[in-house]
């Protein structure tokens with residue numbers, strides 16, 4: 001920022017040509033709320049669990065970063081230690097945030113870390129868990145409380161808005177493995193041989209928020225990999241939780257916030273030992289620190305936001321014969337899903353045949369792009385969008401509604417019954433039933449529809 005003394009009128013004039021070239025001119029605010037359940041609850045993500053939570057490794061959080069550009073345009077990203085934000089919570093939260101703070105949905109990102117050591121949230125994957133009525137009630141009450149906490153935390157972040165400088169950078173971390181292409185047991189050997197296969201995205205996007213005195217106020221970072229190192233019944237943010245703890249230990253006054261990339265087909269491997277979760281957290285934090293150390297690029301104080309709900313078709317409604325067959329399926333949740341579908345079909349229910357899917361773009365300073373998708377997108381989407389929209393593109397998945405995996409056409413084709421390799425079939429097919437949707441897969445055109453939608457929102461955010 002440069003101040004010019006104007007002789008003719010004896011006032012100080014702000015030089016607009018230079019305004020924000022140093023990344024200043026922004027306002028930023030942060031807030032957080034502890035969302036660790038206060039009573040035992042069912043944990044999300046795995047259908048194989050047989051009991052409720054039995055303690056915690058760390059607290060679970062929602063954290064909000066509010067931003068305001070030089071023209072007063074505001075936006076808020078909220079990150080969470082949750083499996084996903086279901087459609088109902090997204091819609092209720094957006095309605096309240098509009099009413100209370102005049103925020104429109106394009107100005108809001110509700111993201112989830114996809115940790116599988118977090119509570120079941122009402123309205124998502126409910127066929128998967130063997131719940132009784134008492135547990136359902138606890139889950140419902142938790143969701144109601146969570147909606148209130150989301151709105152309150154965003155309000156606190158907006159109230160905290162104060163002058164700031166923004167900068168964007170990128171690090172790397174290499175623990176994500178393409179889970180479709182590398183059998184889990186073989187990963188240590190394949191890694192040692194440098195023979196891991198399949199697409200990955202090892203980038204660590206970093207948005208740094210500095211106070212005028214140079215202190216790091218917040219750091220928002222992402223990674224494209226399932227938060228599934230651990231499957232115990234203890235509350236934990238998994239590797240992303242350990243990464244945030246490490247960063248906040250290193251920078252005591254900083255709010256560290258994690259968002260998931262397109263990690264639908266990526267796993268942290270090897271896994272199932274807490275030391276792995278801690279180690280991957282350290283690796284991810286090191287990726288963030290290296291981006292910070294390399295002086296991230298200042299972003300001028302201009303924020304454009306755009307969002308659309310693109311209609312994605314579901315595949316055909318399963319026939320009664322297909323459902324009858326699936327009632328005998330041993331996979332957790334599948335028989336419950338098939339039984340529910342059959343009874344609803346017999347009762348004459350009209351099933352949805354498509355789904356409104358959120359696609360969003362934020363552009364910082366006319367150059368740094370953040371594209372967000374709902375659901376669990378496979379890594380192809382991040383790689384494709386970086387090619388399509390340029391190197392300064394970050395891609396987040398698991399935003400604004402997690403309703404299913406989001407395969408590309410390649411993954412859908414690979415997961416067609418009859419032509420599958422061992423280990424395939426989940427992301428492109430079976431997950432649809434796990435998520436409780438009335439179909440055995442998406443329609444074939446979802447990748448084309450999502451790509452066209454992304455182009456439109458990116459264009460609108462220019």
Ligand SMILES: [Zn+2]
Nearest residue numbers: 114226264376
């Ligand atoms: Zn997942």
